[in-house]
Amino acid sequence: MLVIGAGGHAKVVIDVARAAGWNPTAILDPVGPGHMCSDVPVVGGDDEAGAVYAGGIRHAVVAIGxxxxxxxxxxxxxxxxxxCPTILHPSSIISPYARIGEGTVVMPGAIINAWANVGRFVILNTGAIIEHDCRIGDGAHIAPRSVMGGNVKVGAQALFGIGSVARPETTIGQGxxxxxxxxxxxxxxxxxxxxGAPATQRKGRMD
Incomplete structure (x- = not known):
């Protein structure tokens, strides 16, 4: 498996991938060859994915926060x-009725309950709880120990911070x-x- 990224998040993703039965063998990162992340070598920059694919590696995970x-x-x-497979740590608890998109990584202890729908390339971090009927958009990050009540909707590429809580039926916009x-x-x-508690706006739009 190819890993994109060689930072701190990549160290965790490598651990999770191995626990899930994958074998990360190469990393692409701007630091370039000669570096290691955990015990996996960096073999080139981000722009060399095509060459890695041509060399025979067919599975990849994006380990960038x-x-x-x-x-x-x-x-x-x-x-x-x-x-880009969905990577699920064995200690995660996932309803058979939940749906999880490709490229998403589910960290240790995360819980995804019935009829939740998680998009592509999402990070569901350590111990996060996604309750029934939630919708998590592509590229979002649900941080460690955060909790979402039932039917919460999270837009694409939003960040839900460490230890945060969302009341059922609430919506968190894209980005x-x-x-x-x-x-x-x-x-x-x-x-x-x-x-804050309750959460209030501190900065204006960033689009």
């Missing part, structure tokens, strides 16, 4: 021909950032930053 960049690189890998420890009790607009 930045949502917009992760989603963009993931789509490029699919265009090249890579399969929004919910700061760590926030409590979302009403709709959050697209491309804004909110924080």
């Amino acid at each position: 930045l949502n917009k960049l992760r989603a963009r690189i993931g789509e490029r890998l699919l265009e090249i021909g890579f399969t 929004a950032i919910v700061g760590a420890g926030s409590v979302v009790v009403s709709a959050i607009e697209e491309f804004v930053t909110v924080m």
Whole structure:
């Protein structure tokens, strides 16, 4: 398996991939050859994915924390021909009725309940809880120990911060950032930053 990214998040993704039965053997990252992430070698830069595919590696995972960049690189890998599997840590708990898109990584202890729908290239981080009927957009990041009540909708490439909570039936807009420890009790607009309990807007639109 090819890994894109050689930072701290990549270290965790490599662990999760191995626990899920995959064998990461090569990394592409701008730091270039001669570096290692965990014990996996960096073999080139991001622009060499086509050459890696031609060399016989057919599966890839994007191990980059930045949502917009992760989603963009993931789509490029699919265009090249890579399969970007859904990677599920064995300790995660996932309803058989949940749906999870390609390229998404589900970290240790995460819970996804019935009829939740998680998009492509999402990070469901350690211990996150996604309740029934939630909708998580492509490229979003649901951070460690965050909790979403039933039927919460999260837009594409939004960030739901560490330890945050969303009340059932709330909506978090595309590209929004919910700061760590926030409590979302009403709709959050697209491309804004909110924080606090209750979560209130702290910065204007960032689109």
